[in-house]
Structure formats: C-alpha cells, structure tokens
Amino acid sequence: MFAKVKSEGLLGIESYDVEVEADLSSGMPRFDLVGLPDAAVKESRERVRASIKNCGYEFPLSRITVNIAPADIKKAGAVYDLPILIAILKAGKQIKANLDDYAFIGELSLDGELRRVNGVLPMVLRAKENNIGAVFVPYQNAFEASVVQGIDILPARSIKEIIAHLDFGELITPVSHDISEEETLGEALDFADVRGQNAAKRAIEIAAAGSHNIIMIGPPGTGKSMLAKRIGSIMPDMSFDEKIETTAIYSVAGMLPENVKLISKRPFRSPHHTISAQGLAGGGSNLRPGEISLAHNGVLFMDEFPEFDRRTKESLRQPLEDSTVTISRAGGTVSYPASLMVVAAMNPCPCGYLGHPTTQCKCTDAAKRKYQSKISGPLLDRMDIHIEVQNVEYETISSKERAESSAQIKERVNKARQIQKKRFEGTGITCNAKMTPAATQKYCIMSQQADAMMKNSFEKLGMSGRAYDKIMRVARTIADLDGSEIIEINHIAEALQYRALDRKYWNI
The missing domain is CATH 3.30.230.10 (Ribosomal Protein S5; domain 2)
Structure with a gap:
C-alpha cells in the first residue's frame, strides 16, 4: 500500500x-x-x-x-x-x-x-x-x-x-485574509525631542530618503545614539512586497511575534559590539539569518563601531555591495536578502575628545592611529555619508521650543522615495543607494556648473570610482528632496561635504 x-x-x-x-x-x-x-x-x-x-x-x-x-x-x-x-x-x-x-x-x-x-x-x-x-x-x-x-x-x-x-465533513474554517492592521517591531521615537543637531538631522534625512549608509563621528554625549534610534520614525513606508520579504525572514528565523500577520514597519536592529561575525552575517548548524538579514528593508545600527571585531565589521562589505548574504557551510549554501541601510556611530579617538572645543584629547598619536585603523579604508568607502556630531550649546538644549517632528521629516522622505519608485519602475532598483554604475550614469544628470565642481573635486581629492558613484547617488537624493530633475551645483556641494571626514580623521 x-x-x-x-x-x-x-x-x-x-x-x-x-x-x-x-x-x-x-x-x-x-x-x-x-x-x-x-x-x-x-x-x-x-x-x-x-x-x-x-x-x-x-x-x-x-x-x-x-x-x-x-x-x-x-x-x-x-x-x-x-x-x-x-x-x-x-x-x-x-x-x-x-x-x-x-x-x-x-x-x-x-x-x-x-x-x-x-x-x-x-x-x-x-x-x-x-x-x-x-x-x-x-x-x-x-x-x-x-x-x-x-x-x-x-x-x-x-x-x-x-x-x-x-x-467526516467537520470543516475547519479558513483564516481570513484581513491584513488592514499594521504590525510593528517596536515603537519609534520622535525627532521632535532632539534639540539642535540640525546638520546631523539633515544628513539623516538624506540617508533615509535614499537608503544611504551613514557614519556619525563625535565626542561622547553629543547625541549620536539618540539620533540613530529615531531613524526608524522617518523611514519611508514599505511596499507590500517589502512587507512580505521582511515577514518571511522573521518567520524563518522564528522571531515573528505571536498573532502578527505582517510586519509593516521597517526593522531597526542594534546588535551589541561583542556580536560575532556569524551572528551578524548568519550561519550556524541550521544556517539561520543573521542581523544583516534581519535588518533587510530597514536599518542596522552599529554603535561604538570601532569596538566591533574586525572580522565582524568586514563581513559587511560584500552584503553592502550585493544586497545579499551568501552563507556556505558543510550543511549547504543559502542566500539571504540584505538590502539595508547601515548607520554607524563612533568617537573620533579612544578618549573621544579629539577636536573637542573645550576638552583636550589625551590620546597619543599612536593610540589615535590604532583606533582609527580599526575602520578599514574599503569599509569606510562604503559609507555614503560621513557626518560630524558636535556638542549642543546650552541655549539650544534648554530651549522650550519643540523641534521639527518625525512626521514632518517623513513626509519629505516619502515624497523623495516616490520619485525614485517612479524613476526605477521595472528596473529592479528600489532606491538611489542601490543604483548600478550604469543607472548612476543614466539618472544622475548634472548641470554644467555641477559637472565642473565635481570634476575639480574628483581630480583634487583623488577619489575612487566607488566614492564618485556614491557622491553622485547622494546628490541625486538631495535633488529628489528638492524636487529637481537635474543635479545642481548646490546638490553636488552638499554631497561633497558628506565625504570630508575620512580625510580629516583618516587622511585618505
């Protein structure tokens, strides 16, 4: 039988x-x-x-x-x-x-x-x-x-x-397909609670609008973590396909909350700096997804970035380029999606006060070089936006005036992302940060003045091809936030200033 x-x-x-x-x-x-x-x-x-x-x-x-x-x-x-x-x-x-x-x-x-x-x-x-x-x-x-x-x-x-x-005809009633309610992976904080730091907020808005990787550098207590934890509140709305992809990953990982039908808010993952390379990229006997894949379609926040093990940090390089994580073990080979936005935060030196206006740095030159060398050139090159976060003055931090809310910022981010969605329809590209070199050349059209500034900067700064592409993609996002079809000189100028800190701190 x-x-x-x-x-x-x-x-x-x-x-x-x-x-x-x-x-x-x-x-x-x-x-x-x-x-x-x-x-x-x-x-x-x-x-x-x-x-x-x-x-x-x-x-x-x-x-x-x-x-x-x-x-x-x-x-x-x-x-x-x-x-x-x-x-x-x-x-x-x-x-x-x-x-x-x-x-x-x-x-x-x-x-x-x-x-x-x-x-x-x-x-x-x-x-x-x-x-x-x-x-x-x-x-x-x-x-x-x-x-x-x-x-x-x-x-x-x-x-x-x-x-x-x-x-026996005792039929089980099928579950209804009502998915109108939104399910979230945690409530987001609001940018309205952040006093000052307008330059950092602007950089974060650009990063969210184009899904650009961003690294924040500044002394302790300036609000780097506070800013990062609010990024989820301004991330653009997810498409239905993105919701399905994200929910599927959490389902496979066994991390989908009970009675949750569909994850409708972009995930925000913040692993501790002691995490292993396997924990970040995935693996194990059952080839489980790691933090990189759990942040798919969302944000991976890496606080105290230099303190992560070097092998762990370097495991980010391939996923940031390919938007996938491929894990090969004796038990087999699997690929997990990894289209994410990396947000990193770090101090400029071991004591944290290099360049501080009032507190003197006590680190030796050797200690500073050792600390900064923990972030490799290729990894830093994959960070689209570099922003310095400075101390806030007393008058600003004690002000009773409420800052711009996350809802207001998110409205601009959503408009910019809708422009990108229409631009890349049918190409498989989801946002400016994921453009291929060919797409970058096609869609990043500059005015004559912008082109002249970019050429001058490229020659003087000795940029890599990757750095050029990333500056162009960031400029494209800034232009989208302005509602401009053409990348103007002010868009290029702002994008260029977000690539200056590697030369200030790393001299590269």
Whole structure:
C-alpha cells in the first residue's frame, strides 16, 4: 500500500516542493525514513508513532518506508511530522479522502497536538505558486500564513481536527485574509525631542530618503545614539512586497511575534559590539539569518563601531555591495536578502575628545592611529555619508521650543522615495543607494556648473570610482528632496561635504 502527500521545505528563505511518500509492505515491522533527513527529522518516527497511538488510530504493523523527496536536498527540522503521519494513515487506508489538493505543514506533540514551526509564510507562498488549494498549518502559524491570498489556510490544533475535516465533513474554517492592521517591531521615537543637531538631522534625512549608509563621528554625549534610534520614525513606508520579504525572514528565523500577520514597519536592529561575525552575517548548524538579514528593508545600527571585531565589521562589505548574504557551510549554501541601510556611530579617538572645543584629547598619536585603523579604508568607502556630531550649546538644549517632528521629516522622505519608485519602475532598483554604475550614469544628470565642481573635486581629492558613484547617488537624493530633475551645483556641494571626514580623521 502506497500514499503520497504534499508538503514544503525551506532552503534559506526560499521554499521548495516536498513530496512525502509512504509505503507499507509485508515483512518484519520496522520504520525506515529516507531522503537525507537530519536528526530532528529522524526523531519524527517516534513522534508520529506516539501521535497515531494516542489519537486512537492504529499504527501499521508492517514494514514502513517513508521517503521525503527530493532525496538530494538535506531535510531539517520537525516540519515534516504532519505530512509523514498523514501519508502513513493514507497508505493504511485510515484516511479515505483525496489529498491531491492539500499540503501539510507542522510539528507534532506525542498526543497529536500541532506545534508552531518556523518559515510557514514562504512555504505557503510556494504552495500557492503550485496551485495547491489548501494548506493545513498549526493554528499558532495561522496569522502569518493568512497574508497569502488565493489559497485556503486551514489552522489545526490536532490530528483529530484534520481527519475530521478530511473524512467526516467537520470543516475547519479558513483564516481570513484581513491584513488592514499594521504590525510593528517596536515603537519609534520622535525627532521632535532632539534639540539642535540640525546638520546631523539633515544628513539623516538624506540617508533615509535614499537608503544611504551613514557614519556619525563625535565626542561622547553629543547625541549620536539618540539620533540613530529615531531613524526608524522617518523611514519611508514599505511596499507590500517589502512587507512580505521582511515577514518571511522573521518567520524563518522564528522571531515573528505571536498573532502578527505582517510586519509593516521597517526593522531597526542594534546588535551589541561583542556580536560575532556569524551572528551578524548568519550561519550556524541550521544556517539561520543573521542581523544583516534581519535588518533587510530597514536599518542596522552599529554603535561604538570601532569596538566591533574586525572580522565582524568586514563581513559587511560584500552584503553592502550585493544586497545579499551568501552563507556556505558543510550543511549547504543559502542566500539571504540584505538590502539595508547601515548607520554607524563612533568617537573620533579612544578618549573621544579629539577636536573637542573645550576638552583636550589625551590620546597619543599612536593610540589615535590604532583606533582609527580599526575602520578599514574599503569599509569606510562604503559609507555614503560621513557626518560630524558636535556638542549642543546650552541655549539650544534648554530651549522650550519643540523641534521639527518625525512626521514632518517623513513626509519629505516619502515624497523623495516616490520619485525614485517612479524613476526605477521595472528596473529592479528600489532606491538611489542601490543604483548600478550604469543607472548612476543614466539618472544622475548634472548641470554644467555641477559637472565642473565635481570634476575639480574628483581630480583634487583623488577619489575612487566607488566614492564618485556614491557622491553622485547622494546628490541625486538631495535633488529628489528638492524636487529637481537635474543635479545642481548646490546638490553636488552638499554631497561633497558628506565625504570630508575620512580625510580629516583618516587622511585618505
């Protein structure tokens, strides 16, 4: 007796089709599981056996062979418990219904209850692509799966509910597709609470409008972290595709909050400087996404930037260029999306007071060089905007006048991003910072005066090709904020001033 059941597997955040085949034949009773299962999948034999017995069904006294196809991809996790059990009961004719239009996803407890699994959203998206009519998922995963329209999401608490639906007409009500409410990863602070620092606010607004990487340098206590933590409040609204991508990553990582259907606010990740390269880029035995991918479509804030391990910092270089993280381990190779905006903050020297107007720096020249050398030239070159954050005067910080709110800044950011969306429609480019060199040449058209200033600066400062492209992209964003089709001389002048600190502190 033979049965075949549909399911889905995960490779990174990409899902692939899985067929669970069960064969019952005569011979000494045994239960073989094939198809490159890992330890968690092999243990499903005992969970399936106990679930069948404890739910009142008969576990076949036969030679049972279960194949999880395709057999050339390693299977991981407990997500295959449910399809294995359904395939065995179908092969033993304890389930009579036709299962061709169903897919099954879920982990089992020993008493037949279904438990939450990671990565349900990308798996349901794949099932929809294959024109599967309905997917059985654990009821804890129902909210995230319900954002996929065009397929019935059937939330089940136990095996008995599923079989009652299939054979006895006790139908499970599909989860509704209402995603009108917004889900967030934390409340954002407001720029209205920040006194002064108008130059830094302007640089941050430009960075948010074009998704440009930004590094802030300044003495302790000047508000670098305070500014960075408010960036989320002015980030542009997410498109539906971006919401789906972000939610899928958090689903795979097992970090999607309970009862959340869709992440609608851009993520803001702030790892501690002791994080490892693996924690930042991703990896581990299950090839989990790291902080870089968890910040996809959002912000990765790295406070005390020089204090991060050098190998950890350098792991940013490839993702910042390619917008993807590729992790290769003995267990396989996966790629996670990494289209993010990096915000870094640092002191100018070990004591923090280099260039301070009132407090003298006590660091030796050797100590300053050692500290600044912790940020490599190639990594600094990938930071589009460099901004110095200075102390605020007493009159400014004690003022009762409320500063410009995040809502006002975000309105300008959204307008600039809409201009970019229209400009890059059909190209796959999402914002100015992600322009290719060819796109930079096509869309960054300068006036004659702007071109003359850029040529003079390029020759005098000895810019790299990457630095030239980044200045042009930042100037394009400044022009978008001004509503200008052409990059004017004032746009180039402002973009150039955001690339001066590397020569002040690093002499490069």
